[in-house]
Amino acid sequence: MIDLKELEKEIDALLSRETPESLRKWFETNKPKMPCVEAYFGDGKYGELETIKSSFSPNSRTSINRISINDIADCNDSIESVYQFAA
Amino acid sequence: MYHTQEKWKEKLSSPIKCIRDDAWFGSGYYFWYYEQDAVHWGNRSKRNTKYYEIYKSDINLDNVLDTVFNEEEYIFWVKQIEKFGKLIFKEIGEKPTLSMLNNYFFERGIWSKFDGILFQDITKNPDFSIIQEFQYKKRIQLAVYNLDIVTNFALHYEGQCV
Numbered sequence: 001m002i003d004l005k006e007l008e009k010e011i012d013a014l015l016s017r018e019t020p021e022s023l024r025k026w027f028e029t030n031k032p033k034m035p036c037v038e039a040y041f042g043d044g045k046y047g048e049l050e051t052i053k054s055s056f057s058p059n060s061r062t063s064i065n066r067i068s069i070n071d072i073a074d075c076n077d078s079i080e081s082v083y084q085f086a087a
Numbered sequence: 088m089y090h091t092q093e094k095w096k097e098k099l100s101s102p103i104k105c106i107r108d109d110a111w112f113g114s115g116y117y118f119w120y121y122e123q124d125a126v127h128w129g130n131r132s133k134r135n136t137k138y139y140e141i142y143k144s145d146i147n148l149d150n151v152l153d154t155v156f157n158e159e160e161y162i163f164w165v166k167q168i169e170k171f172g173k174l175i176f177k178e179i180g181e182k183p184t185l186s187m188l189n190n191y192f193f194e195r196g197i198w199s200k201f202d203g204i205l206f207q208d209i210t211k212n213p214d215f216s217i218i219q220e221f222q223y224k225k226r227i228q229l230a231v232y233n234l235d236i237v238t239n240f241a242l243h244y245e246g247q248c249v
Binding site: 001002004007008010011012014015018019020023024026027030031032 | 149150159160163166167170171174175178179181183184186187190191192195197200201
């Protein structure tokens with residue numbers, strides 16, 4: 001097994017070399033551009049919302065049964081939980 | 088451990104690498120610790136063909152960062168994540184995503200020193216708890232980076248999405 005104390009030293013050295021500018025540049029180039037999310041639709045139904053692009057509207061009551069990907073932005077209240085998933 | 092995939096015409100001879108940008112622990116071969124989580128994942132996410140397959144494997148965990156059962160490795164893990172997250176927030180006022188965190192450490196050769204990372208969250212599925220409103224059971228996954236640690240990979244179960 002890897003020596004964790006040595007690895008921690010390596011990580012500390014790595015982080016100590018960072019500057020606000022280098023971190024900001026890294027952040028901007030690495031932030032997710034199109035998050036892939038999974039939604040629980042209620043009644044035991046789940047679905048993948050592969051192309052979600054915008055945040056959900058808090059005021060819509062659109063039924064989850066008749067939304068399309070393009071409607072996702074209008075259906076916040078129908079989606080009980082949205083979270084990133086692994087594989 | 089268990090690897091869930093969409094059912095295809097040909098059976099797999101090895102796991103499929105997940106290369107999605109949002110994979111929790113970066114590009115790797117993902118396995119579930121519990122079969123019920125593998126089944127649940129098949130039902131939830133492998134809906135293109137309506138059928139899924141679960142493959143079972145033996146995995147050598149000797150050089151896996153075990154953040155679930157190993158106290159020292161868990162403490163190390165939490166410390167590095169918090170150190171990184173606090174630095175980013177302090178310097179630029181933003182919180183990185185998990186995939187960003189992983190990319191950072193992969194690109195700098197830190198996580199790739201391990202053959203994999205064992206990690207956990209808590210399932211949101213109430214069916215998995217036999218105690219009311221108490222999710223006592225960890226949902227454990229392994230991200231494998233070195234396929235050499237995976238042996239005896241074989242089809243274990245075929246399921247239809249419900």
